[in-house]
Structure formats: structure tokens, C-alpha cells
Amino acid sequence: MQTIRMHPVDLTSTPTTSSTSEDGSAPFVLVLGTTQDGGHPQIGCKLECCHGHGQQDRQLIASLAIVDPRSGERWLVDASPDLPEQLRDLEDCCPRSQEQATLDGIFLTHAHIGHYTGLMYLGREALGSRGTPVWAMPDMRRFLRENGPWSQLVDLQNIHLMALDDGEVVQLNDRLSLQPFLVPHRAEFSETVGFLIRGPARAVAWLPDIDQWGRWSRPVEELVQEVDLALLDGTFYRRDELERDMNEVPHPLIVESMDRLAALPDQVRAGVRFIHFNHTNPALREDSEATQAIRARGFGLARRGDRFSLC
Ligand SMILES: [Zn+2]
Numbered sequence: 001m002q003t004i005r006m007h008p009v010d011l012t013s014t015p016t017t018s019s020t021s022e023d024g025s026a027p028f029v030l031v032l033g034t035t036q037d038g039g040h041p042q043i044g045c046k047l048e049c050c051h052g053h054g055q056q057d058r059q060l061i062a063s064l065a066i067v068d069p070r071s072g073e074r075w076l077v078d079a080s081p082d083l084p085e086q087l088r089d090l091e092d093c094c095p096r097s098q099e100q101a102t103l104d105g106i107f108l109t110h111a112h113i114g115h116y117t118g119l120m121y122l123g124r125e126a127l128g129s130r131g132t133p134v135w136a137m138p139d140m141r142r143f144l145r146e147n148g149p150w151s152q153l154v155d156l157q158n159i160h161l162m163a164l165d166d167g168e169v170v171q172l173n174d175r176l177s178l179q180p181f182l183v184p185h186r187a188e189f190s191e192t193v194g195f196l197i198r199g200p201a202r203a204v205a206w207l208p209d210i211d212q213w214g215r216w217s218r219p220v221e222e223l224v225q226e227v228d229l230a231l232l233d234g235t236f237y238r239r240d241e242l243e244r245d246m247n248e249v250p251h252p253l254i255v256e257s258m259d260r261l262a263a264l265p266d267q268v269r270a271g272v273r274f275i276h277f278n279h280t281n282p283a284l285r286e287d288s289e290a291t292q293a294i295r296a297r298g299f300g301l302a303r304r305g306d307r308f309s310l311c
């Protein structure tokens, strides 16, 4: 098993850093995976990006945990098909006894395979969870309720569907909250949201999927300035990356996002970390020119095991 790195985010230039983040009881988010829905290496890919990569170099699909060490509570943001391995990472980071529920809840962004199919492991074939709260938007809830095998999780009460509404804050406990916001993204089965996660002193944005910044009613500049860490859609690095028509799977390119956000202050750009990398994205590799270029322009990349204090 790959050893995950547990280091505080390097936001030393950010004035919101406070000493309480060091005391061990500070709530935090933990990056559990960073790739687009198909993972890396990707099925059927014979190109250089995946060729020769085996299980040992596998990178996990984008997902985030929210942890409050004081209460011992743990929530998941998106349920990826890599859920079993990701729960092991979470367990290594903040163990729980066998008697305790595995999770205090799961927040889903949308019905694309990388973001909800991990729910299958909550059923009787695997974990057999009891009443795990799963928060989702109206279309997403309907999708789970009305389609097997997900409907069985609802019927057997492995999961308990909880309502999310655009802009409505969900209070996780007395010091953590989460707020969904709708974004434009291919809506075959459900709407798509991003999340604002707020702790005692810091806030994090989770936005792994959006069609284009220009199609969104809200300027992304506003979002990244509102939070201390923005985990943003970095699916593709640049335009020529896919052999098929990239208009079928629209995403803001990392190079475009960097141009758009280039004029923001250093400390704001340092809080922007790209995530949700397609298997073709050179930013997956630490030694690539793309990764170096992203860092040189003052932006960051999310990596499995990254941990960000919310104090
Ligand atoms: Zn996705």
C-alpha cells in the first residue's frame, strides 16, 4: 500500500494561518484522490500517459474527507469507485473503533461515475452500513431513489437520503458547515454542485467538475477570493490533450484558468489547487513541465494525502 503524505498545506504566505491549526484538534480536509472519473492508468489507454503503469502507480479518483478530531466525526465529499482504499487512508489518518459508524455522512456533487458509484460498497454485499446520511440535490436524490442498484441502498436503509438545496448551508456540527452551489456541467442524470466547506477560521471550495467558467453565473475569481483553498476542475491541461472532440467533454483548461486568475494576488493564487486530472493530463506527474509551469505561476496541485487545516 502506498504511504500517504500527511503534511500541512504550504500556505505560509496566507495571513489566515493561526497557531490553533497546530494543536491537533483543529478540523481539516484530507485529499483522498485527485484524478478524473476514469482514474489513472485509464482503461484501454495505450498511450504514453498510461502505458507501462501498473497497479503500483495507480492514482485514486477525486474525493475529499472532512475530519473533526475533537468530535471524531468524518464526512466524505463524493463517493468515488476507489472508496475502499480511500476509507483505509482515512482510517490510517484518524482511526475509529469497530463499534462506531464508518462515516458520519457523504455529500455528493453529481451522477457521473467518479462521484457517486462508491456508494455500492455501502450495500449488503460489502460494508452493510446502517443509515449513513447521504446528502444530495433533488435530481440526484431522485436518481438514487428510482434506479437500481442504488434504490436498494435506500430501501434497505443502508443510506438515508438528505436534502441539499442550492445555497442552503448544512451545519455539520458547531464549528463546521457546508454549502452547495449549482454549476453548469453535462446534466444527463443530475444537476451538479460544488461545495463551500467552512471551519472556525478557514474555508475550502470543492469544485471538481464544471463545463466552462464563462457559462457559470458567478465569476470564479469571486469564489477563489472567498476561500483559503480552492480545489478546482483541472481535468485537462491544454486543448490538444485528447484525440477525440474535447467539446464533448467541456472543462476549463488549466492554462485558461491560470490566465484568467493571473492578476489575483500571490496569496490568492497560492490557495488555488487543481484537481480531477484526466489520465492524459501531464499535471498528474510531479516531474512534468506542466507541473513546473503551474507552480511557477503561483498555483498549486492537489495530491493524495494533502491535508488542510480549517483553523
Ligand atoms: Zn468528474
Ligand SMILES: [Zn+2]
Pocket: 110, 112, 185, 209
Ligand atoms: Zn462530471
